[in-house]
Amino acid sequence: MTATLRVYHRAYTPISKPLNEIVAAARTLDTTGKVDACTFTEWPTTVALDSDCEPVRLYETLTDWAESEPVDPTTPFRIHTRTNPVTDTEQAILHTPVVYLTLERDGDLAGVAPCTLPDGTHVTARDFLDAIQDGDDPLDDRSIDAIPA
Known part of the structure; x- marks a missing residue:
């Protein structure tokens, strides 16, 4: 089973410490073998919802x-x-x-962050990456159908 971590981030946003930490944590997951591949994609701040572009395709997915x-x-x-x-x-x-x-398992979407769980808990990007690093379920087991990463 292959796991691919995809990191999408805004283009033309001043680089901040939190964003640098997310990028570094994602790279660490890749180099330590916690995921099989890690990609980084810049995207615009806004886009027309009726356009054919990666942010819209991802949102629809x-x-x-x-x-x-x-x-x-x-x-x-x-x-x-x-x-x-x-x-x-x-x-x-x-x-x-x-x-x-986004985290994909064998090409299928298996988890995302940030997101909100059914009980209202907000899962941050950092929480998500930390859980993968620890070998835990990034969506926790607060949901019966939470997907392990």
């Missing part, structure tokens, strides 16, 4: 995955509608989180 999982993976995303002042048409805009993690 997450919402599909959430239909069968007891986790809200869209917690850090925001959607708002704006009106184009020239054309007077409305457009849905997706705001991406500063950092977002």
Whole structure:
């Protein structure tokens, strides 16, 4: 079984200590063999929800995955509608989180962070990475259907 950790982070965001720590922790998981592969992808702060781009494709994958999982993976995303002042048409805009993690097992989505569990517990990116490092379930066992990582 192969595990791939994907780290998505905003482009053009001033590098901060928390983001550096997330990147370093993800790289450590890769170099120590806790995951088989680790990828890093920059994405924009906002994108039109009707565009064909990686942030929108990921958001759609997450919402599909959430239909069968007891986790809200869209917690850090925001959607708002704006009106184009020239054309007077409305457009849905997706705001991406500063950092977002996905864990895939054999190509299937197995976990994400940040997210919210059914009991309202918020799982941060750092919590998620620490759990993988410790060999624990990053979504904890607060949910019967939590997915081990």
